[in-house]
Amino acid sequence: MISNALEVTDLSYRKNQKTILTDVNLQISPGKIVGLLGENGAGKTTLMRLIASVAKGERGTIAVNQATRGVERRALVSFSESLQGFRGNDKLSQIRDFYATVYPDFSAKKYLDLITFLQIDDDQKLATLSKGTREKFIIALTLSREAAVYLLDEPFSGIDSMSRKRIISSIIKWKQADATMIISDHYVTEIAALLDEVVIVKDHTICTHKSSDQIRSEFGLGIEAFYESVYGGDIHDDEL
Amino acid sequence: MQFDDKVPIYYQIKNYLYHRIVAGDLQPGEKLPAVRQLAVDLTVNVNTVQRALSEMIHEEILVSKRGRGNFVTEEPAKIAALKQRLITAYIQELYTQLHALKLSDRDIVTEIQHYIQTRGDQA
Numbered sequence: 001m002i003s004n005a006l007e008v009t010d011l012s013y014r015k016n017q018k019t020i021l022t023d024v025n026l027q028i029s030p031g032k033i034v035g036l037l038g039e040n041g042a043g044k045t046t047l048m049r050l051i052a053s054v055a056k057g058e059r060g061t062i063a064v065n066q067a068t069r070g071v072e073r074r075a076l077v078s079f080s081e082s083l084q085g086f087r088g089n090d091k092l093s094q095i096r097d098f099y100a101t102v103y104p105d106f107s108a109k110k111y112l113d114l115i116t117f118l119q120i121d122d123d124q125k126l127a128t129l130s131k132g133t134r135e136k137f138i139i140a141l142t143l144s145r146e147a148a149v150y151l152l153d154e155p156f157s158g159i160d161s162m163s164r165k166r167i168i169s170s171i172i173k174w175k176q177a178d179a180t181m182i183i184s185d186h187y188v189t190e191i192a193a194l195l196d197e198v199v200i201v202k203d204h205t206i207c208t209h210k211s212s213d214q215i216r217s218e219f220g221l222g223i224e225a226f227y228e229s230v231y232g233g234d235i236h237d238d239e240l
Numbered sequence: 241m242q243f244d245d246k247v248p249i250y251y252q253i254k255n256y257l258y259h260r261i262v263a264g265d266l267q268p269g270e271k272l273p274a275v276r277q278l279a280v281d282l283t284v285n286v287n288t289v290q291r292a293l294s295e296m297i298h299e300e301i302l303v304s305k306r307g308r309g310n311f312v313t314e315e316p317a318k319i320a321a322l323k324q325r326l327i328t329a330y331i332q333e334l335y336t337q338l339h340a341l342k343l344s345d346r347d348i349v350t351e352i353q354h355y356i357q358t359r360g361d362q363a
Contacts, residue, residue: 033285165283172279172286192245193284213248222245 003066005030005149005180006051011060013050020046022204024060028180030148033171033194036184037227038201044184047201048151051182052079065148075105078147080138080155088127092137096122096144103145110174111144117173118166132163139167143174150181156190164190192223200230208240241282249284253292256282261301261312262323269314272302 004027011024021043028034038044049055051062053070061068064076086095100106115122118136129137139155152171156164168191175181182199183191192212199209208230215226219235229235243252260266272278275293279286293310296302300318303311313319338348 031287033287168283169280172283173276175286177286189245193243193249193282193288196285196287213250216246216248220246224245 004028004063005032005065006182007061007063007066008047008051009061009063011047011050011058011062013046013055013058015046015057019204021050021058024206026199026206026209028182028197030178030180032196033175033181033183034197034199035188035191035195035223036182036199036201037186037188038184039186039231042201043204044201045153048079048153048182048184051149052077052151054079054081075103076148077151078103078142078145078149079151080142080153083126083134083138086126088125090126092120092122092124092126092129095126095137095141099141099144105146107144107146110146111140114140114143114170114174117170132159135159136163136167139170143170146176148179150175150179152181152183154184154186156185156187168194187224188227189222189224195223198223198226200227202231207237210240243284249288250291250295253282253284253289254296257292257296258301258322258326261319262326266312268312268316268319270312271308272310272312274309 006026006028008024008026011021012019013021024047036044036047046055050058051064051073053062053073056070062073064073067073067076083095086098096111100108100111115137118140120133120137120140122137126134135155135157136159139152142150142152155167159167171181171183171194183195185191188195188198195212197209197211198215200207212223215221215223219226219229221229226235230240241256243249257266257272266272272293273281275289276286279289282289293302293304297304297310300315301313301322303313305311335348338351343351
């Protein structure tokens with residue numbers, strides 16, 4: 001029996017006396033691409049930050065390849081960070097050097113293949129990037145690590161369709177077969193064909209977790225329609 | 241290729257490959273592109289392509305050769321059977337629809353003949 005790539009057990013998280021997540025349980029097996037869907041503020045980003053151990057102070061356990069300590073998880077999880085710790089004056093190649101230093105699993109070859117494929121010139125400064133190029137660069141950095149789990153937080157928000165297609169292709173090309181990937185989004189049509197499974201976050205917890213094929217064959221719905229039905233209340237909790 | 245999101249993707253990939261094989265775009269004995277390349281070409285998950293191919297190997301439409309990749313079967317009988325299966329499925333669907341309109345079997349044949357004969361004028 002192969003153990004889960006990710007196992008979240010009885011996870012709760014509060015911030016400033018407000019419940020952000022409660023009673024979250026989730027198991028994902030290795031190699032899957034999973035869509036994490038939910039409205040803004042539902043807790044998707046927080047869940048990712050907790051898995052990656054960027055945010056701390058949760059109750060419950062999070063195990064990545066059975067490792068539960070924060071430092072171990074940070075080594076196993078590649079999380080698409082927003083690059084807020086860098087200055088506009090930094091060249092992309094300097095950011096790459098930083099990643100290569102901090103993460104032993106950073107592959108210079110993968111990085112080079114990715115920025116070539118995504119058509120990014122890394123001699124530019126961070127501040128000069130368009131939104132689309134910035135998002136592509138974040139993807140290149142994130143996928144350049146040889147991680148067990150990749151967390152992509154809304155990688156398609158507000159970017160043009162050509163960039164979106166390139167990002168999707170780079171995910172298909174460069175995700176290792178046994179690596180697990182979680183992609184959060186609140187608009188799913190363009191990545192629907194990519195997803196093995198769908199997890200919907202609603203009311204601070206996971207309200208459903210199903211395989212895409214199960215959604216299509218059991219409910220006769222597309223992923224987007226299923227998501228809307230769950231959020232709109234057309235599908236009730238006891239039907240899930 | 242455009243997918244219908246309401247139908248399992250692996251199923252649609254199988255159909256797409258069936259068509260290419262029956263139409264001869266993929267010849268008997270021809271090597272298929274690598275799984276990852278197919279996934280990139282179709283913009284789908286590698287796991288999904290793998291599932292479609294595994295089922296087609298099980299159905300003996302494809303043959304997997306260790307370390308060399310996947311190939312279209314070289315047995316004409318297998319391809320002929322597949323072709324017949326597709327034809328039957330399409331006719332069945334058409335027949336069911338026309339039957340639901342209360343057309344008799346004779347009417348259905350007549351309508352199809354009429355359609356084929358006048359098809360050129362409509363194009």
